[in-house]
Amino acid sequence: MKFKFWGTRGSIPIPGEKTIKYGGNTTCIEIITNDDDLIILDTGTGIHALAQDLLQHMPIKAHILITHTHWDHIQGLPFCTPIYIPGNEFIIYGGKDVITNMGIERALQVQLQQAFFPIAENNLKAKVSYKNVVPNEQFVIAGATITPVILNHPVINFGYRVDCDGKSLFFTGDYEQQFNIYEPEDTEYSEFQAMIDLSVDSLVDLIQGVDALIMDSSFTAEEYTQKKGWGHSSYDAAIELAKRANVKQLFLTHHEPTRTDANLDQIYTELLKNYPDLGFELHIAQEKLEITL
Amino acid sequence: MSQISEQEILDCIEKMPAFPKSVSKIIELTSSMDSSAKDIIAVIEGDPVMTGKILQVMNSAFYSLPTKITSIHRALVIIGLNTIKNLAISIAVIGVLRPYKEPHFDSDLFFSDYFIAGLLHDFGTIVFTEFKAEEFEHALAESSINKSSLYLAETKYLGMNHAQVSQILALKWGLSEVIAESIACHHQNVPNNLLSSCIFTANQIAKQAQLGNSGNPVIEILSAEQIAIFGVPFNELIEELGDISLIKETVHHFIGT
Ligand SMILES: [Zn+2]
Numbered sequence: 072m073k074f075k076f077w078g079t080r081g082s083i084p085i086p087g088e089k090t091i092k093y094g095g096n097t098t099c100i101e102i103i104t105n106d107d108d109l110i111i112l113d114t115g116t117g118i119h120a121l122a123q124d125l126l127q128h129m130p131i132k133a134h135i136l137i138t139h140t141h142w143d144h145i146q147g148l149p150f151c152t153p154i155y156i157p158g159n160e161f162i163i164y165g166g167k168d169v170i171t172n173m174g175i176e177r178a179l180q181v182q183l184q185q186a187f188f189p190i191a192e193n194n195l196k197a198k199v200s201y202k203n204v205v206p207n208e209q210f211v212i213a214g215a216t217i218t219p220v221i222l223n224h225p226v227i228n229f230g231y232r233v234d235c236d237g238k239s240l241f242f243t244g245d246y247e248q249q250f251n252i253y254e255p256e257d258t259e260y261s262e263f264q265a266m267i268d269l270s271v272d273s274l275v276d277l278i279q280g281v282d283a284l285i286m287d288s289s290f291t292a293e294e295y296t297q298k299k300g301w302g303h304s305s306y307d308a309a310i311e312l313a314k315r316a317n318v319k320q321l322f323l324t325h326h327e328p329t330r331t332d333a334n335l336d337q338i339y340t341e342l343l344k345n346y347p348d349l350g351f352e353l354h355i356a357q358e359k360l361e362i363t364l
Numbered sequence: 365m366s367q368i369s370e371q372e373i374l375d376c377i378e379k380m381p382a383f384p385k386s387v388s389k390i391i392e393l394t395s396s397m398d399s400s401a402k403d404i405i406a407v408i409e410g411d412p413v414m415t416g417k418i419l420q421v422m423n424s425a426f427y428s429l430p431t432k433i434t435s436i437h438r439a440l441v442i443i444g445l446n447t448i449k450n451l452a453i454s455i456a457v458i459g460v461l462r463p464y465k466e467p468h469f470d471s472d473l474f475f476s477d478y479f480i481a482g483l484l485h486d487f488g489t490i491v492f493t494e495f496k497a498e499e500f501e502h503a504l505a506e507s508s509i510n511k512s513s514l515y516l517a518e519t520k521y522l523g524m525n526h527a528q529v530s531q532i533l534a535l536k537w538g539l540s541e542v543i544a545e546s547i548a549c550h551h552q553n554v555p556n557n558l559l560s561s562c563i564f565t566a567n568q569i570a571k572q573a574q575l576g577n578s579g580n581p582v583i584e585i586l587s588a589e590q591i592a593i594f595g596v597p598f599n600e601l602i603e604e605l606g607d608i609s610l611i612k613e614t615v616h617h618f619i620g621t
């Protein structure tokens with residue numbers, strides 16, 4: 072199994088000279104199994120370049136796993152050209168929204184409303200189907216076993232563990248570990264903390280020993296104090312989780328829009344300095360970076 | 365034709381249940397950026413009906429979780445505050461609507477002052493159907509036969525129209541003057557009342573889209589002032605909204621389940 076980053080940016084695409092190295096496109100990760108099956112994690116703007124690539128290999132069958140429906144994770148989907156070409160097939164997986172009780176198909180339907188996009192849904196000439204994922208209910212696509220798990224974010228967000236060809240990968244989507252909303256002196260504090268610990272423990276169990284952990288790490292520890300509750304993790308939270316789960320490699324992604332290449336290089340250097348004994352490979356996710364597991 | 369005094373209607377309004385405290389509290393807390401998670405959770409937990417409903421929705425959506433979600437705290441750890449808030453508001457709205465299921469009351473759902481005004485502007489008809497069903501039937505029949513606006517017939521048969529009754533109810537429930545005022549004049553064209561113009565226009569859109577008509581199928585014409593508010597004429601406004609079938613489905617999801 073190998074995977075490639077096509078978008079590593081959070082929130083909004085950031086083109087320009089300051090984001091050449093790590094990339095300006097929003098979240099999109101391509102996974103290719105040893106049997107050449109294609110799985111795509113999220114369809115941020117990075118999918119546009121991936122789609123150009125896919126045009127050379129038609130007909131294609133793509134399994135798209137959507138973590139959540141925030142713009143930066145779905146906005147590239149209408150620009151994935153093969154979706155308009157007959158003979159291709161797309162199977163789109165995602166969670167049901169508990170508020171509207173509607174499945175992932177809603178995301179694409181909303182995007183393709185005529186006020187927002189000139190091409191209507193019935194012009195998708197590829198075969199497009201949708202599948203609801205349910206937390207902790209494993210499913211198999213193209214020889215890969217997928218385990219979806221619900222992870223805290225302002226909307227329902229799924230992390231996906233992908234097991235294939237004897238290798239494993241986990242992508243968090245956007246994730247912030249719930250913090251304790253009580254003060255230590257509050258009576259509810261310790262009970263609530265126990266619940267948080269329990270949910271983190273079960274996440275650690277799920278991703279124990281994965282070959283690659285790809286994690287939302289938008290903030291420095293200092294920034295995080297101001298952005299608690301925004302639904303994103305810090306570099307330090309990602310490292311902590313990776314350590315506890317004994318992962319082999321950690322990829323920090325969902326780069327904050329104002330972060331330049333120079334900033335990210337500097338952050339990387341500092342992290343290595345602050346955590347001398349990581350016990351795993353640390354990487355900053357970089358557009359077009361391809362990893363063979 | 366029965367003559368009903370204003371006092372009689374006021375007495376009927378008195379018999380209406382209170383707007384659940386937790387509902388107004390949640391709407392207040394969630395519309396402020398700096399209310400603490402602690403406060404919001406406390407209000408939700410203090411309302412056993414709402415708590416039960418949130419847990420029920422979550423456990424049915426996430427039936428495959430290894431352990432059942434048995435507390436709001438547990439729910440918070442899993443899905444986060446934002447989704448819980450949204451669920452609470454949605455459930456609050458259903459909670460207010462559920463006890464009454466009258467044929468002529470169509471509920472409109474959308475979110476803030478607009479949301480509340482949109483939600484409650486026709487609640488006055490509930491007072492009529494609950495307590496003055498016979499007179500209200502006359503009013504409905506007359507407006508249907510004459511293809512005239514219902515509120516005019518209401519005034520004739522009930523001495524007051526539902527907009528006025530909704531206003532009194534809104535004030536009784538402690539909602540703001542702005543909301544109550546906009547509700548009161550949602551059938552008139554009051555050029556300076558933005559909220560009211562929005563309710564009026566939304567009603568016409570709902571009729572056009574066949575989302576419901578609150579017993580009044582006539583699509584009324586927007587005034588020049590209202591067109592000025594939206595910057596485009598009615599048909600262009602509808603076009604700009606695009607495909608509202610998704611909104612429609614969401615509305616039906618709430619009302620139907
Ligand atoms: Zn994001």
Ligand SMILES: [Zn+2]
Pocket residue numbers: 139141224245302
């Ligand atoms: Zn997000």
